[in-house]
Amino acid sequence: MTGAGAESAGVELTGTRPAPAESAPAESAPAGTGAAEPGLTEDETGLPPAALTDEAARLDAADRLRAKRDAFTLDDVIYLDGNSLGALPRAVPPRLAEVVAREWGQLRIRSWEESGWWTAPERIGDRVGRLVGAAPGQVVVGDSTSVNVFKAVVAAVRMAQERGAHRDQILVDEATFPTDGYIAESAARMTGCTLRPVAAGDVPSAVGSRTAVALVNHVDYRTGRLHDLPGTTAAVHAAGALVVWDLCHSAGALPVGLDAHGVDLAVGCTYKYLNGGPGAPAYLYVARAHQPGFDSPLPGWNSHADPFGMASAYTPADGAVRGRVGTPDILSMLALEAALEVWDDVTIEDVRAKSLALTDFFLRCVEDYAPAGRVRSLTPAAHTERGSQVALRCADAGEVMAELVRRGVVGDFRRPDVLRFGFTPLYTGFAEVERAARVLAAVLKEG
Numbered sequence: 204m205t206g207a208g209a210e211s212a213g214v215e216l217t218g219t220r221p222a223p224a225e226s227a228p229a230e231s232a233p234a235g236t237g238a239a240e241p242g243l244t245e246d247e248t249g250l251p252p253a254a255l256t257d258e259a260a261r262l263d264a265a266d267r268l269r270a271k272r273d274a275f276t277l278d279d280v281i282y283l284d285g286n287s288l289g290a291l292p293r294a295v296p297p298r299l300a301e302v303v304a305r306e307w308g309q310l311r312i313r314s315w316e317e318s319g320w321w322t323a324p325e326r327i328g329d330r331v332g333r334l335v336g337a338a339p340g341q342v343v344v345g346d347s348t349s350v351n352v353f354k355a356v357v358a359a360v361r362m363a364q365e366r367g368a369h370r371d372q373i374l375v376d377e378a379t380f381p382t383d384g385y386i387a388e389s390a391a392r393m394t395g396c397t398l399r400p401v402a403a404g405d406v407p408s409a410v411g412s413r414t415a416v417a418l419v420n421h422v423d424y425r426t427g428r429l430h431d432l433p434g435t436t437a438a439v440h441a442a443g444a445l446v447v448w449d450l451c452h453s454a455g456a457l458p459v460g461l462d463a464h465g466v467d468l469a470v471g472c473t474y475k476y477l478n479g480g481p482g483a484p485a486y487l488y489v490a491r492a493h494q495p496g497f498d499s500p501l502p503g504w505n506s507h508a509d510p511f512g513m514a515s516a517y518t519p520a521d522g523a524v525r526g527r528v529g530t531p532d533i534l535s536m537l538a539l540e541a542a543l544e545v546w547d548d549v550t551i552e553d554v555r556a557k558s559l560a561l562t563d564f565f566l567r568c569v570e571d572y573a574p575a576g577r578v579r580s581l582t583p584a585a586h587t588e589r590g591s592q593v594a595l596r597c598a599d600a601g602e603v604m605a606e607l608v609r610r611g612v613v614g615d616f617r618r619p620d621v622l623r624f625g626f627t628p629l630y631t632g633f634a635e636v637e638r639a640a641r642v643l644a645a646v647l648k649e650g
C-alpha cells in the first residue's frame with residue numbers, strides 16, 4: 204500500500220441512470236416511529252423499482268446474520284451511524300436494571316467481590332480480546348480511548364528507549380482522529396521526543412533507527428480506508444520500533460489479528476461496532492511479551508500488585524492489569540458486558556463478509572441511482588483497503604445529511620463536505636441499504 208491520497212483509490216460514481224423526472228408523483232410516506240420521517244416511497248424518489256430492489260431481497264434472504272437484528276432495539280429509521288454510536292442491544296436494559304437493583308441496591312459494597320466488579324476490566328477485556336484476535340490476559344477495559352492512547356504511547360516510548368536512548372521520534376498517522384494527534388504531541392513533549400506526522404501508508408518507509416513508536420489508525424475515521432496492519436507492524440518492527448494501533452473503527456467490523464500479527468499495543472473504543480453505549484469504556488491491549496516492561500505513565504492503585512495493601516510505593520501488578528488506573532465505571536462497564544453477549548455465536552469472519560457485501564451494495568446502488576457527478580466516493584474500492592463505512596464527498600454535505608436524517612436515513616456529516624455511512628453487519632440489512640441510496644438520490648436530485 205502506498206501513501207497515495209485517500210481519493211486516489213475511491214470509487215468514481217458517475218451515475219448510470221438518466222436523471223429522474225422532475226414531476227415524479229408524490230405519495231405519502233409510510234408511518235414511522237421516530238421523530239424523523241421514514242424514507243420516501245419509491246415513487247417519491249422518482250426512481251422506478253429496480254433490479255437492485257430484488258437483489259436486496261435475495262441478499263437479505265441469504266444473510267446468515269439476519270436474525271441478529273432482533274437482538275437490538277431498532278425502528279423504521281435506517282440507522283447507518285453505528286460507526287459513531289452503535290444501537291442498543293436488547294440485553295442491556297434488563298441487565299443494567301439488575302445491576303442497579305440487586306448488585307448496587309442490595310449487595311452494595313459486597314458486589315466488588317461477590318458480583319465480580321473488581322475483576323470486570325480483565326474479564327470484559329478478554330471478551331473484547333476474542334474479537335480483535337488477542338488471547339486472554341492481554342486486554343483491559345477502562346477509561347477512554349484518549350486516555351489509553353496516552354498510556355500506550357508513553358509506555359511504548361519508554362520501552363523503545365530501554366532498547367536505545369537515541370530513539371526520540373514518534374510517528375503519527377497524519378490523518379489521525381484528532382485526539383490521538385493531540386495526545387501524541389503531548390507525549391512527545393513529555394518524553395523528549397519529536398512528533399512526525401506521516402501518511403499511514405508511508406509509515407513503513409518513514410520508520411527508522413530514531414523511531415520509538417508509530418501510532419496508526421487501523422481504519423481512517425473520515426474516508427473508511429483500512430490501513431495495512433500486518434505490513435506496517437512488520438516494517439516498524441524491522442526498524443526496532445514499536446507500534447500502537449487505534450482500532451476504534453475496526454473492532455467489531457473486521458478481523459484484526461493482534462496476536463497473529465505481533466502487534467505491540469492497541470487501543471479502541473467500544474461504543475461503535477461493539478455497541479457498548481454512549482461513553483462506554485475503551486480498552487488497552489498490551490501484548491504478553493511487553494507486559495513485564497510496560498511502565499504505565501498513569502500508575503493508579505488499581506494496577507498495583509496489592510491494591511489493598513495501601514503501600515506508599517508503587518509495585519505494578521503482573522499482566523494486562525498494569526493498564527488499569529483508578530476505580531472503574533461499573534455501570535457502563537457492565538452495560539458493555541451485556542452488549543457483548545450478541546457476539547457469543549458470531550464469527551468476525553462472517554461479520555467481515557457481510558460488511559463488504561453491504562458497502563459494495565451501497566456503492567452500487569448510489570452509482571445506479573444518484574445524479575451523475577453529485578457525489579464522489581472517498582472510500583477505497585479494494586476490499587483490502589476498506590473498513591465498514593462509505594464516505595461520499597458532496598459539496599452540500601451538511602444540508603444533504605440534515606435532509607436525510609429528516610427523512611429517516613441516519614448517517615453523519617464531517618466538515619466540510621463528507622457524508623459518512625456506517626454499516627453494522629449485526630443489524631443492517633440490504634433492503635435498508637438500497638432504500639438509503641434511493642432516498643439519498645432523491646435528496647441529491649432536489650438539492
Ligand SMILES: Cc1ncc(COP(=O)(O)O)c(C=O)c1O
Nearest residue numbers: 347348349380382424449451472
Ligand atoms: C479513531 C478514533 N480514535 C479516538 C477516538 C476518541 O475516543 P474517546 O472520545 O473515547 O477518547 C475516536 C472517537 O470517535 C475515534 O474515532
